[in-house]
Amino acid sequence: MTTTAVNPGVGDAAxxxxxxxxxxxxxxxxxxLCYVVAYLDRVNVGFAKLQMLNDLKFSETIYGLGAGIFFIGYFLFEVPSNxxxxxxxxxxxxxxxxxxxxVISAAMxxxxxxxxxxxxxxxxxxxEAGFFxxxxLYLTYWYPANRRGRTTTFxxxxxxLSGVIGGPLSGWVMQAFDGHNGWSGWQWMFLLxxxxxxxxxLVVLAYLDDRIAHAKWLTADEKALLERNIASEDAHKEDPPIRTVMSSPRVWLMSAIYFCFVMGLYGVSFWLPTIIKQxxxxxxxxxxxxxxxxxGCAVVGMVLMAYSADRSGERRWHIAIPAVLGALGLVLSVQWHDSTALAMVALTLATIGILTTLPLFWSLPTAFLAGTGAAAGxxxxxxxxxxxxxxxxxxVGWLKDLTHSTDSGMYLLAACLVAGAALTLSVPARMVGSKS
Structure with a gap:
């Protein structure tokens, strides 16, 4: 730990x-910025779908399988990568x-x-396995839990933001570049x-510091303060062997909760352009x-909910309530699909609810894991x-081919969000440091 003879940081809140x-x-x-470009590459296939299915004669099921198979590779290499x-x-x-x-995204x-x-x-x-x-994990090296909720949300x-930027950008590229150099708009989109x-x-190599001790832009007193806060928090966390992490009921409960929320997330991410088109x-x-x-509305909702959660010290209800609202938005998007204006209201509610749950969810497992155990967990x-x-x-793709509508798919995703909310409320408050 870095130390100094004079430490003005002790007891100084300012x-x-x-x-x-x-x-x-x-x-x-x-x-x-890193995550914006990452997420854009992950979900731009939802926009490519508007043209490539017709160009390549793919069915909705082929698209759904291709969009989803990304996560099989992601799953297999996630733990070793982290x-x-x-x-x-x-x-x-x-x-x-x-x-x-x-490189691989451009090759699409x-x-x-x-x-x-x-x-x-x-x-x-x-x-991409290991990035998110x-x-x-990297944020746990710098921030204690009482500051990490807002930071993770930002x-x-x-x-x-990738939706705010990527939606208009992808639409413009596909429309403006279509036919240039003999390539379709969706091909230009993947390349650009x-x-x-x-x-x-390449910039990451020059800009990021692995740990607090490596940060030349911090003073010795600042490093001492940061390292002291992290050490104090880590003293109360577990750092179990990887084998123990893999068999922990708490870790598997967290996995089940996150699974339910991600069902909703990628239902919106991959199908939002299609639903709007319909x-x-x-x-x-x-x-x-x-x-x-x-x-754009989700950005505001995410930040406001994170401030509320950090200020109150309560986590579980701040996760469960947005999840239920997200489910309601998906159901209403089905009921109001004949009106673009009403469907947009419903989809906005769904997107705010779904995206708000995700950063606050990560305050749960990071409240009880540290070290290599945290990396694996x-x-x-x-x-x-x-x-x-x-x-x-x-x-959703299979159900759309079967029923010729996305309605049943949205009902399925809404049910998953409600299940995630119920599982979140089943987590003991004391386990995750929540005040209620």
Whole structure:
């Protein structure tokens, strides 16, 4: 631990707040940028669908399987990837992840058959495995629990921001570049949206610091304060062997909760453009602009709920209530599908509710795991939960082919969100440091 002879940070709340503001301004905007380009590459296939299914003669089931198979590769490599990050450091490993997934995402432009579609989506999942849980783990190196909720939320607003930015951008690229150089708009979209991941990955190598002790932009007193707070919190956490983590009932309960929420997330992420199109909106750019509305509102909802949770110290109800509201929004989107305006209201409610649950969920497992146990536990929870990313688009696609409507798929996702809310409230408050 770094020490100094004179330490003005001891007992000085203003100094502590200023130090964490300095850390946040250094880390959070850059990590948010990383996640924006990551998430854009993960879900832009939802926009590509508007053109590529017709170009390549793919069915809805083929699309759903291809969109979801990403998460099989993700699942298989998530835990080892996060453990490697904990061992070798976030800087090198996050850079490796971003550069490889950027290359594979751009290569999606060459898809011509279902097999190529499946293989590249599977490889994309392998490439990205470890990125999100790695960032969640990385934040535990810098922030104690009472500050991590808001920080994680700001980071995860990248999901919503990628929708705000990516929707109009994807729609514009597909419409403006369609036919240039003999390529379809969806091919240009994969190429142009893969390049930023490669460039940002290179910047990671120069910008990120693995640990507090490595940060040259912090003073000795600031490092001492940060390390003292982390050490104090870690003293009350578990750092069990990886084998114990894998068999922990608490970790599996967290995985089940996250699975339910991710079912809702990717139902919206992969199918939002299609649902909007079904209300009567035709142009790719118009659809892209409309998708920005639910995501933009979700940014506000996520931040406000995180402030409320951190201020009150309560976690479980702050997760369960938005999940139920998200379910209600999905149900209403089915009931109001004949009106674009009403459907947008419902989809906005659904998106706010679903996206608000996700960052606050991560305050639960990080409240009782530390060290290598945290690296393995967070990765296991994320990988098992993200299997819903495979099941959700495949199930909705299969139901759409079967019923010629997305209605039954939305009901399924709504039920999953309600189940996630119920499981969240079953977690003992004392286990996750919640005040109620």
């Amino acid at each position: 100094f502590e707040d200023a130090t964490y503001r300095k850390v946040s301004w250094r880390l959070v905007p850059f990590l948010l 453990v490697i990050l904990h061992k070798v450091g976030a800087r090198i490993w996050i850079a490796r992840i971003m550069i490889t997934w950027g 432009m060459f898809v011509t058959t279902p097999t190529m579609f499946y293989v590249l989506r599977f490889l994309l999942g392998i490439a 849980p790695g960032i969640i 980071f995860m607003t990248a999901i919503a 949206e893969g390049i930023p991941s490669i460039l940002v990955g 209300t009567g909106v035709k142009g790719a750019l118009d659809i892209g602009l409309l998708t920005a509305i639910p995501y 967070i990765a296991l929870i994320n990988s098992l939960g993200n299997l819903a990313g495979f099941l959700s688009p495949y199930a």
